[in-house]
Amino acid sequence: MKTHGLVVLLLSGCLLVCDLRSAGALRRYHRVDEIMNWPDARRHCREKFADLATIEDGARNTEAERAGGSRTKLWIGLHNSTWGWSSGVHLKPYTFYTNWASEQPSFWKCVMMAGSGLWYSRDCDDKHYFLCNNGLTGSDVLVQTLLSWTDARAHCQRHHKDLSVITKEEENQQLQLKLNSNHTTNPHGVTGGTAGHPDQNQDDRYQYNPKPSAWFGLFRPEWKWSDGSTAPYRRWKAVQAQRAAGCVTMDLTSAEWIQRPCINKYAFLCYSEVNVSMVRAVKLRLSSSAALTQWAEPESVLQQVRQKLVERGVREDVKLSWRRQLDGRVFNREQEEEQQSASC
Structure with a gap:
């Protein structure tokens, strides 16, 4: 003080x-028993309090658990629900063209297209061919070199413009055709990632698979707090679902955090800050x-x-x-x- x-x-x-x-404001957590999806819960917290709950450390996690009371699960402010393009354009959730395969996207952060034209989120360190957009002509090119998503992006930015962007069905079909017509097999197999088709058995992830797949520009950034806090504390539950999960709830039976689809509806935890005064x-x-x-x-x-x-x-x-x-x-x-x- x-x-x-x-x-x-x-x-x-x-x-x-x-x-x-x-030196610091007094933070208070507030349980809201209305059932909402994550975006609506955030909007409610910002209107009535400060924001969805941010949890900086173990002590705060205990406070949040106590404030949650008898509820089994509550939304908190952690999320990575905003997909964006490698060119820097970020997209509003649920409002842009997608072509996800069944049970996709998973929790992985980078996106590849399979020969079927369907999209799969994958570990960014996996190695695939990749699709670049040529900024001068506006056309796309398939680069048949096996790289991670980050290295593929660097290659496209150095030799073309950036990784390809897909905004409508016609563009997806054109890239699918390019991927299948220009694809050649790699008889030497792959090391360090899953370069083959995403449906291949995980036991065969390092073996040769001739089915085509390629990175393009869609990706999801790191987890972040709704209020912009950079607090690194996490309390993940050991086992997470493989389904798309861009938002987070607290499981009040264990005070652990679980990734869940943002469209699910739960009660939620907000916070407010009260300035401490001295007379x-x-x-x-x-x-x-x-x-x-x-x-x-x-x-x-x-x-x-x-x-x-x-x-x-x-x-x-x-x-x-x-x-x-x-x-x-x-x-x-x-x-x-x-x-x-x-x-x-």
């Missing part, structure tokens, strides 16, 4: 200085009767004190008010004060 000392010799009176600044009394004294006559109005004195605070760099964070004596007066002359027991 930062405090500010002030000594002004004006009058004999008691001034209350309320310092609203503190201090400052005694002001007057050294001459002339000054007493000049500054007899309490509000005039407050204006002078506020000006002094501004000059010392203290602004709206401090509020001033007078403490009145038992007889209702604010000021006392020194000789009167000596006969009274009033104090700040």
Whole structure:
């Protein structure tokens, strides 16, 4: 808590200085029992409180668990639901063209197209061919080199424009045709990733598979908090579902976190912040009767004190008010004060 000392010799009176600044605000969690999907829950929290719950450490997780009460699961603020293109354009959830395969996307963050034209999210370190967009002609090219998504993106940005973008069915069909017509087999197999068709058995992930697949520009960023916090704390449940899960609930039976589809509907946990204030009394004294006559109005004195605070760099964070004596007066002359027991 930062405090500010002030000594002004004006009058004999008691001034209350309320310092609203503190090293940190007091955070409170609030359970909301309305059943909503994650975007609607976030909107509600932002309207009524501050945001969906952000949890920075184990102590906060325990506080959130207690606030959750008897509910079995609650939305919290962690999510990675916003897909975006490698070119930097981010997309609004549920409003852009997709062609996901059944049970997709999974929790992986990078996206490839199979020979069927369907999309699969995959580990970004897996190696596939990739589709680049040529910025000069606007056409797309299949690069038949096995690279991770990150390396494929770097290659496209260096030699073309970027990884390909797909915004409608016609574009998806054109890239599917290019992928199948230009695909050649790789008799040497693959090391370090799943370059073959996404439906291949995981036991065969390092073996040759002639079915085509290629990275394109869609990806999902790292997990982040709804309020923009960068707190790295996580309390994941050991076993997570393989289904698409861009948002997170807290399981109140264990206080662990579970990834869930953002369109699911649950109760949720919001937070608010309350600034902690401290009140201090400052005694002001007057050294001459002339000054007493000049500054007899309490509000005039407050204006002078506020000006002094501004000059010392203290602004709206401090509020001033007078403490009145038992007889209702604010000021006392020194000789009167000596006969009274009033104090700040």
